[in-house]
Amino acid sequence: MGVLDSSFDILCRNGEVKQLVSLLGQPEESIPQCIFISGHKSSGKSYTIHKVLDGLKVHYASVNCVEGYLPRLIFESILSQIKGEILPPTSKCDDVMEFLTSLKVMADEMNLHDKVVVIVLEGSEKLRDMSPNLLPALMQLQELSCLKKVCVVLVSDVLWDKYIPPGGLPPPIQIFFQQYSQSDILKILALDKPKDYPADFYSNYLQLFVAVFLRSCRDITELRYKAAENFSKYCEPILRGEIDMNDSGRLWKHISPHLKTSLQLIYMRFETEKLSSDMDLMKPMDKHSTLSSAAKFALSFELPYYAKYLIIAAFLASYNSPKEDKKLFVKLSGRTKKKVQKSTKNTQTKISSLVVGPRQFDLERLLAIFYSIIEEKPHISVNLLTQITSLVELQLLLKVGNDPLETPKYKCAVGFDFIVIIAKTLSFNVTKYLVDYK
Amino acid sequence: MDSTVSVSKGCFAFKRKRKGKIPSSVHLSGNLWYQSYKKCMGSSEELLEVLEKKIFTEIFEGLLEYVKKCSSNPETSHTEIPAATLLTGVNMPDHTSLFATLSKSIQQQATPHVATLWARDCSSLKATVERMCSQFMLVPTSDDANDSQDCDNSSNEESDDEKQTKSKINRWHCNLQYLSSWYSTIAAKGNKKRKTNKLSEKFGGKAQSLVVIIPDFESFPAKVLQEFILLLKGYQYRVPFLLVLGVATAVSAVHRSLPHHVSSCLRMKVFHSRPSLAYLNEVLEKVFFLPDQPFHLGGKAFKLLLDVFLFHDFSVMGFVQGYKFCMMQHFHGKDWTVLTCSPEELPSAVKLLSKQDIESVRKLPSVRKHIETLCSKADQISWLKDDTFVKGEIVKLLTNIHKYVHSFFATLKCLNILTCDLPGAPLEKQLRSVYIIASTCDIVKSSELKECMTLLSFLSSDELESKLSEILVILHESLKNGATQMMDVIEKLEGLVAKFKTLWAPVPTTPTKNSQSPSRSPLKAVRSPLKSPSKLLMNVNSRSQLREKLKEMSTHDIKLSPFEKLRTEVLSFLLEEMFTPFLASPQTKPLHELVFFDNIAAVKSHIVGSPRQAMLRGLRDPHFYLDCDCCKLSDLGDILPTLPDVSIVYKLHLESGKLINMFDWLQSFLTIVDPSSVEEEQTEVDPKLQARFTRAVAELQFLGFIKSSNRKTDHVTRLTWC
Ligand SMILES: Nc1ncnc2c1ncn2[C@@H]1O[C@H](COP(=O)(O)OP(=O)(O)O)[C@@H](O)[C@H]1O
């Protein structure tokens, strides 16, 4: 074994690296057909495999399977990476058969028969949704192509047990990437240390940082982003000469509120320069605000007047059964009495439809409810109808089915909290029209 | 009905006969009215363009800076895709032009590589990628995705570089692999004959970001978007992408459609665009409420457009289109509208009027009223008989109207300043709403204004003084613009304002009980805790309560301080010498039809289209659309055999109840279409007629008037009741 593990320079993945090297690093011995690598997102799978393959200096190709919306793109990408240049436009590779042929031709040309060739397929769970023979074929590429040293590495976030398609497949060699521990994370984050700061200063900072963040997030990518973002804040008072570099107590006091707000915005990926001036970003920060996120969403933009009534009508249509419509919307004829009876019965027998989720309704019903809850009666104009389309575009309404001839059917995509806010701006009492609202 | 040459039956559009194939502008330019229309439209379009440019640059400023920054050093963004998130507001119709302008400005100022992906074109990942790549690689031409679709793979595949640059890129190549190799050649060589490179030289010849604009983020299928971003992320280290996301609602919409592992591919920066209501206000102020425009929207027409805006779509573009349509309607086909011009052009315009035009002017309702109110019989006769006299009068009246318009708008603004922040805003907050009131009814006599005046009589001196000085600024400005009648008012008002200064100089020696200290505010001396009506009325909940309180307050103090006297003086001056003379509604002015367009009956159906009504009208009265002699109805209830079948069937179905018996329906149809057959008591129905009937019923079902019923055989359910 010619290559030392340490030369790969990969932190905290010694076991996995050793395993990979023993499988792929010995060209004289036989090479496995297929290796399956799984593990959480951002647990360094891609990072490790690429580093190892680079270090082993084998021919390899790496493709992300999102590109497989056309299988041909995967094949062409593999071929051109092995060849090291872009393929001439004349070469076509539409299915597995053509791929195998081209691969063989290429192996002959480049004399690859006894060199290790590795094909890394990232996000390989996508392969299952493509043509049914693709995945089995790739897993047995060695046999099918008669290239004895070719190996396919499937990388996925999904475990093999969950990954395996219904028909079943012979299990490949599996390597599982454990989640990093706290000390692993500290070591990896320390790699990003900016040049102009001493190592222990930075590791002090990381201790503070990880203490706040680790409970909510172990995603290395996100942690790296957040660490870099907050480090500049951490250093600000030092640059301004207000706090001494070694005064870690005061530095902690300074940074801890920033870290907390930053934790609220995790995964949101806003650039934070003008955070304070930005109302929309301020909202998630005040922890004590009792509003739900849906309510905040409703507050953050203004809808035209009729659009508001339309969305309320859609909500009522979604959460009341059509049977109740007459009782609710035909003007108050002995309604109140019946409603009381009904609702007392409901609490015992049925689950509230607010819990069950929206039911679909058609355009006519939407308009009928709209006209019964709105005081002015605007006539059905193009402008009114396009509002419905606009609401669908904004994802506040969902269109169900897409038969162009049937009357369209919709579902309301916003919840009670949202509607309550909208209704408040109109001083409209929604609960009056909700059967299941006690 | 006219006959067609087509063998198949169906719906045919009959175009009205055209006289020739002259382009419409040439065709129209001979007309008198067209000239003045063009001038008028031209001047407002110019104003709009200037304004639009200004507003767009404001919105885009920060965004463009950001794009430039990312684009000039793409190396910094290897780990994440920079994503500028532009919050656009829910005025959907305006977005197209917004993003077209954005794309153009990015191309001019930051990077030549821009692709715009509308959700409607991107139902799948494949379509999205193809659309993006084809836009990038064919930089010079735009909108060629359709072309690239018909040239399919492999046919003319010679990868001759020259040829490729000229002709369309093959769809085969619209993928990211090819794009990245294309990008590396672009980045490497700076001396090809492509337009892009000419541009990139301008930007320093460096590699530029590829900007992908997604204008309607919410309507993008979430799954496509996620995969698309993951895909771009995979190529980010070779090709520096930059996303511009147009989000109509709020930033959280981004996180609703992107899960963590996707959103962590991005680095977002949020930019806000101006709320469209603010934009509209600016448009109104800078384009519509300008007194020197010869054309204005009257109160009713203005309200119509404003209602569409506020209630339906928040679309400034829609508002502007409506305005333009009104303008077209105003001028179209009426030569006497040459009179809608600036006052300087009036004398020459009036010379162009023909005898007929004068006659039309005479027939205008406002002119008729004017003639009736004239006291001298001789004048009345000359109005009716003497054309040259009429011409002279027209010039006089219109010059007056123009003067009136100047003072009207100035006074309206002053009134708005006075009343906009009164508690409860009895006279509306916005100038636009005040305009609607003032131009539809007599605002001076309205109860709202009276209420305002009462409230104003509780203003503190500071508030009143600052309002008056604001008013003076407006008046001076209007004077500069030619509202000469304002001279007088300004002088008097300045005199009154000066009195405020003298008010404080000597300590008022009024023997009020609580004025022990030489207070700077005499108001405080009399009614110390009360400074402004807003404070005073803080805990007033209802109108009636308010009125009572006001009454109480007005009877309370009999003794008036000098300030209070002055205040009363100022307010009555404003009411009597400004509002009363200058705020008369435009409708009271003779010839107002020439300056204020208020004919909403003519434009309503165009601005607020209503498909159902149009359909009903077509069924009830086919003549309206077909314009043929055979369908003329004296009474809309009539059913002629010559009507289109579907119309006959529709009219028959109106007579039935909830369920319609098909056989009866057919019989009545036959009675109308072919009376002879029914009389003869034939049992066999002519299959041709039966086919026509079936088809008409099917059409009615398609239109949504009936549906088949399971309850009774041979019956259909009727769905509409009108
Ligand atoms: N052991 C490690 N040493 C250094 N960096 C690492 C390590 N593990 C993960 N990373 C970093 O974390 C990020 C995510 O890793 P990646 O390999 O993309 O995760 P995965 O493919 O499992 O989703 C990469 O940017 C990588 O640089």
Ligand SMILES: [Mg+2]
């Ligand atoms: Mg990965």
